[in-house]
Amino acid sequence: MADQNKVVVYKGPGEVAVEPIDYPKLEVPQDVAEAMNYRSAAAPHAVILRVVSTNICGSDQHMVRGRTTAPVGQTLGHEITGEVVEAGDDVQFIKEGDICSVPFNIACGRCRNCKERKTGVCLNVNPARAGSAYGYVDMGGWQGGQANYVMVPFADFNLLKFPDRDQALEKILDLTMLSDIFPTGYHGAYTAQVTTGSTVYVAGAGPVGLAAAHSAQLLGASVVIVGDLNDDRLAQARSFGCETINVGEGGEITEQIAAITGIPEVDCAVDAVGFEASAKAGEEAPAVVLNQVQTITRAGGSLGIPGLYVTGDPGAADPEAQEGTLKIRFGLGWAKSHAFFTGQCPVMQYNRELMMSILYDKAQIAKAVNATVIPLEEAPQGYQDFDKGAAKKYVLNPNGYINA
Structure with a gap:
């Protein structure tokens, strides 16, 4: 039996x-x-x-x-x-x-x-x-x-x-x-082309974001900055040597990045948040992370996007987002010659x-x-x-x- x-x-x-x-x-x-x-x-x-x-x-x-x-x-x-x-x-x-x-x-x-x-x-x-x-x-x-x-x-x-x-x-x-999550986080950092000395921003301090941050360290990043709205999760990121910013507080993300790196940009970025992103606590904005990582990544940089995006989201606030259509600043990414890497790891x-x-x-x-x-x-x-x-x-x- x-x-x-x-x-x-x-x-x-x-x-x-x-x-x-x-x-x-x-x-x-x-x-x-x-x-x-x-x-x-x-x-x-x-x-x-x-x-x-x-x-x-x-x-x-x-x-x-x-x-x-x-x-x-x-x-x-x-x-x-x-x-x-x-x-x-x-x-x-x-x-x-x-x-x-x-x-x-x-x-x-x-x-x-x-x-x-x-x-x-x-x-x-x-x-x-x-x-x-x-x-x-x-x-x-x-x-x-x-x-x-x-x-x-x-x-x-x-x-x-x-x-x-x-x-x-x-x-x-x-x-x-x-x-x-370890390969997925690593995939995000690797496709973002993290290497020796890179400055890296990781959006999201959930498990995949933390795995991406640890992976960036393994790949040789000089500084890894993790952004989130959750202070407990940000404390977890600091526990293994990451810098952190609370994206719902403390001003513009560019200013918070500059306070750490000296300039308002990083070499590469990882979106470990996905389609349930929020601009601030309780305020959902599904494209906000995709737009933030384009804003703060240097011209010629790469974006690893292991965060989940879906074609069917019945809980989204508007009909376009319900089918996975988001308002991203693709023109900005094009102008900065960004490389985007998406999909399942x-x-x-x-x-x-x-x-x-x-x-x-x-x-x-x-x-x-x-x-x-x-x-x-x-x-x-x-x-x-x-x-x-x-x-x-x-x-x-x-x-x-x-x-x-």
């Missing part, structure tokens, strides 16, 4: 619950198989994982706030680390007992984009559009990983195996960040190298984002606290792998 399985489920705006769900099978979603012309829904290329750790993400929070088209009943969770407990007959190199990080991008490894390492826009796993993820709206109907067990398809391609089990469990709070471009940085103590990502462990049953409270602005990255511990 298969072990009991539970999963976090979206129940409507502001509400999640932990509910029973069937133990996973080595099968892909039927809709995906039919629409993408798979030979069958059977998945001998897949594994089943007993989840070691799975994290609450700001992208999940967008759904839970009712700011996407996610249906009631949507399972949640795309940041997954797990132990293989069952492997399909076509899985050649991943074995039962391996502990692995799961990139949040579901990728086939066979299509043109996957072969070009653009795994965030795989062409074979989501009938609605290029790109897919576990437990996310419009991403193909794959079960979420905030659960006891989850199925991972195309396992040989997707999974990143940790080289040593004991070492992995010892460093699990750092390694759990490899499924999404292709996790597999970065996760192995970042794993090595963790294993050899070069990266301290868990400390940077204030990793905080809670049981799976406390996920609803974790979502509430995170929504209130807690300066924490909540890590769910569904099967007791993580020591208290």
Whole structure:
């Protein structure tokens, strides 16, 4: 008899619950198989994982706030680390007992984009559009990983195996960040072309922003400035050596930047906020960060934009924003010859190298984002606290792998 399985489920705006769900099978979603012309829904290329750790993400929070088209009943969770407990007959190199990080991008490894390492826009796993993820709206109907067990398809391609089990469990709070926010933050800094001596502005002191700030430090930035409205989160950024500004106080952002760098601009910038941006507390302005980063980035600079922007936002204040049409000063960016880098992070471009940085103590990502462990049953409270602005990255511990 298969072990009991539970999963976090979206129940409507502001509400999640932990509910029973069937133990996973080595099968892909039927809709995906039919629409993408798979030979069958059977998945001998897949594994089943007993989840070691799975994290609450700001992208999940967008759904839970009712700011996407996610249906009631949507399972949640795309940041997954797990132990293989069952492997399909076509899985050649991943074995039962391996502990692995799961990139949040579901990728086939066979299509043109996957072969070009653009795994965030795989062409074979989501009938609605290029790109897919576990437990996310419009991403193909794959079960979420905030659960006891989850199925991972195309396992040989997707999974990143940790080289040593004991070492992995010892460093699990750092390694759990490899499924999404550490590569995503790094992607933002890397595509912004942060390098030795760069001055960097990171918009947003949530977990992805903090990961981007820590990544900028790893890449050699001379100064990393983090902007937010939340003083607790700004204090967390200062805890690992960042400069900070409260963008809702203290005057124009250019003036606040100049007070730190001596000039009202930076070499490069990262938008780790996305479409629920605010000009000040309680005043939503979805394009404000995109316009700020253009204003303060030097001519010829680059903008990394890992912050989430959507094509469907029923909670937006105006009809244009509801379909993802924003009023950005593109002319300013053009005049300054800015390079814009957007879209889902292709996790597999970065996760192995970042794993090595963790294993050899070069990266301290868990400390940077204030990793905080809670049981799976406390996920609803974790979502509430995170929504209130807690300066924490909540890590769910569904099967007791993580020591208290």
